[in-house]
Amino acid sequence: MKRYFSLTLITTAILAGCATTSITSDDVAKGYNSIQADEIAKHVKVLASDEFGGRAPSSEGEKLTLDYLTKEFTALGFEPGNGDSFFQEVPLVSLEADSDMVLNIGGKDYQYKKDMVMGSSRISAQEGIENSELVFVGYGVNAPEYNWNDYEGLDVKGKTVVMLVNDPGFATKDPNLFTGDAMTYYGRWTYKYEEASRQGAAGAIIIHETAPASYPWSVVENSWSGEQFGFVKDNNNMDRVAVEGWVTVDLAKELFTKAGLDFDTAKAEAAKGAYHVDMGDLAATVNVKNTIKKSVSYNFIATLPGSKTPDEHIIYSAHWDHLGTDKNRKGDQIYNGAHDNATGTAGMIEVAEAFTKLGKRPDRSMTFLAVTAEEQGLLGSKYYAANPVIPANKTVANINMDSLNLLGKVKDISVVGIGKSQMDELLATAAKEQGRTVSGDPKPSSGGYYRSDHFAFANMGVPAMYAGGGSEAFDEETANYRKRMSLVLRGCYHQPCDRYRDEWDLSGAVQDLQLFYKVGFDISQQTQWPTWNENSEFQRK
Known part of the structure; x- marks a missing residue:
C-alpha cells in the first residue's frame, strides 16, 4: 500500500507541478483505508429507514436528514460551509x-x-x-x-x-x-x-x-x-x-x-x-x-479548510433527497431511496472522514455539499449554481456521487460524460493503482451527464466528474453475484423496493469512494487546476 501512494504522489507531482507537502503517503493511506463497507452500510440504514419517510424536501424526513448530516460532520471536525451555518436556504413551491x-x-x-x-x-x-x-x-x-x-x-x-x-x-x-x-x-x-x-x-x-x-x-x-x-x-x-x-x-x-x-x-x-x-x-x-404549498428546503454544506489556500475549494456533491411517502398508494407507501441516493450521501460522509485521517489538512479546502430536490429536476444544485456559496472562480473541481455501486468489485470504472475534462486523466491515474481501467458511459443514451447535480457545476464552468461502478466483474464469484443481485434490483429505480438490503456487496462502492478521495486529494495539492477539454461544451467562464 505504501508503494501505491508514493508512486501516485510522485507521478502526480511531476505531471502537474505539485507543491511539496508535509502530508506523507502513509498519511494518505490512512484516509484511503478508513473507507469501509460496514460504515457505508451503517449510514445508509439510517438515511433509508422508514423513520426518514423517503426524505422528501420540506418534510420531517428532511429535518431528520439534515440533523444527521450536521451531527456526523460536526463530529468529524468540519466547519459550517455557509458562514456560521451548515445550511443554504432553497425557497421552493x-x-x-x-x-x-x-x-x-x-x-x-x-x-x-x-x-x-x-x-x-x-x-x-x-x-x-x-x-x-x-x-x-x-x-x-x-x-x-x-x-x-x-x-x-x-x-x-x-x-x-x-x-x-x-x-x-x-x-x-x-x-x-x-x-x-x-x-x-x-x-x-x-x-x-x-x-x-x-x-x-x-x-x-x-x-x-x-x-x-x-x-x-x-x-x-x-x-x-x-x-x-x-x-x-x-x-x-x-x-x-x-x-x-x-x-x-x-x-x-x-x-x-x-x-x-x-x-x-x-x-x-x-x-x-x-x-x-x-x-x-x-x-x-x-x-x-x-x-x-410554499416552503423552504435546504442544501447542506460543510468545509474542512485548506492549510495553504483555504479560499480554493474542491467540492464533493450528492443529493440527500428522494420521493418521500405516497399515502394514496396501496401497500408499501415509502420510497426509501436507499440506492438513490442514501448510498451517495453515505459515501460523502465516508470520504469526508477520510480527509480527517491525514493528520494535516490538504492545501486546498475540501467542501461537501448535499443538495435538496434533485429528484424534482436538480433544483437544489440549480439554486446553488445561481447563488453559489463559493464563487465559481474559487471552485477548483466537483466530484459527484449519485447511486453507488452495489454489485461488488469491478476491474473498470465507468465515467459518465467521458472525454469532457482532465478529471478523466486524474481518475485514470488513481484507478491504475487499483488495477482498474477507465471505461466510458455504460448507457450514453440515458443522458446521465445532464441528470445529476454535477451538471449545475459544469454549467458554472467548473470541471465536474460523475463516475462509478463498472461492467467487468473482479472475479467469477462476483460475476455470479452481479447477475443474481441485478435481478433483485431490477425495476426498483424510483420504486418502494429501493430499500437497504443486507446482501448488498459494497466492496465496489468502497473502491470508487477510495478513488474519489484520492482524486480530490491530488487536485487539492496541485498547482494547476483541472481544465475542460477543447471539444467539451463546457468551459470556464
Whole structure:
C-alpha cells in the first residue's frame, strides 16, 4: 500500500507541478483505508429507514436528514460551509395536481396514471387547456449548433405540442447527428418543456417509450405524480406552458391513427431532419387543479479548510433527497431511496472522514455539499449554481456521487460524460493503482451527464466528474453475484423496493469512494487546476 501512494504522489507531482507537502503517503493511506463497507452500510440504514419517510424536501424526513448530516460532520471536525451555518436556504413551491383528472382528445377520455400524467408548473390553483389543437413537433428541439429546428416556420400559440423523448441521435445511432447514441441536453424532458414554453405553446406532451427514456412508464407514474417542487419566481412561472405531461406510447399510436397518420412513419421522419405535422382535427382538453404549498428546503454544506489556500475549494456533491411517502398508494407507501441516493450521501460522509485521517489538512479546502430536490429536476444544485456559496472562480473541481455501486468489485470504472475534462486523466491515474481501467458511459443514451447535480457545476464552468461502478466483474464469484443481485434490483429505480438490503456487496462502492478521495486529494495539492477539454461544451467562464 505504501508503494501505491508514493508512486501516485510522485507521478502526480511531476505531471502537474505539485507543491511539496508535509502530508506523507502513509498519511494518505490512512484516509484511503478508513473507507469501509460496514460504515457505508451503517449510514445508509439510517438515511433509508422508514423513520426518514423517503426524505422528501420540506418534510420531517428532511429535518431528520439534515440533523444527521450536521451531527456526523460536526463530529468529524468540519466547519459550517455557509458562514456560521451548515445550511443554504432553497425557497421552493410544491404543486400537487388533483389525481381526479381526465385528458380528453377526440371525444375520448384518457385516465390519470394509466394512460397519461398531466400537471402544471404554473403556481396557480387551476390551469388547463381546452380544445387545444395538437401538433406533432418531432423531438421538440431547436438547436442552432446542430442546424435543427423542429419549430421552424411553425406558430404554436394556443396549441399543444406532442413530441418524442430523447433526441435524433439516439434514434439513428449516427455519430454525426447530435452526439449519436449519447443523449444531449436537448433530449431531456426539462429542455422539451422549456422550449415549448419559449415557443408560446399552451401545452406540451412527451410520448413515453422505455428505451429512449431509459426508464419504464412506472417511473413516470411515480415521479411526475404527487408533489412536484419548483422555485418560487416573481412571475409565478406564468411563462411556462399551462399544461405539461406524458402519455403512453400506446395512447400516442391511437391518436396518430385517429389523425390519419402512422406513428412509426412519423417517428422515422422526425429522425431525418427538423419535422412537424398537424394532427388533423384532434384537440386536447384537460383541467389541472393544484394544491399549492410554499416552503423552504435546504442544501447542506460543510468545509474542512485548506492549510495553504483555504479560499480554493474542491467540492464533493450528492443529493440527500428522494420521493418521500405516497399515502394514496396501496401497500408499501415509502420510497426509501436507499440506492438513490442514501448510498451517495453515505459515501460523502465516508470520504469526508477520510480527509480527517491525514493528520494535516490538504492545501486546498475540501467542501461537501448535499443538495435538496434533485429528484424534482436538480433544483437544489440549480439554486446553488445561481447563488453559489463559493464563487465559481474559487471552485477548483466537483466530484459527484449519485447511486453507488452495489454489485461488488469491478476491474473498470465507468465515467459518465467521458472525454469532457482532465478529471478523466486524474481518475485514470488513481484507478491504475487499483488495477482498474477507465471505461466510458455504460448507457450514453440515458443522458446521465445532464441528470445529476454535477451538471449545475459544469454549467458554472467548473470541471465536474460523475463516475462509478463498472461492467467487468473482479472475479467469477462476483460475476455470479452481479447477475443474481441485478435481478433483485431490477425495476426498483424510483420504486418502494429501493430499500437497504443486507446482501448488498459494497466492496465496489468502497473502491470508487477510495478513488474519489484520492482524486480530490491530488487536485487539492496541485498547482494547476483541472481544465475542460477543447471539444467539451463546457468551459470556464
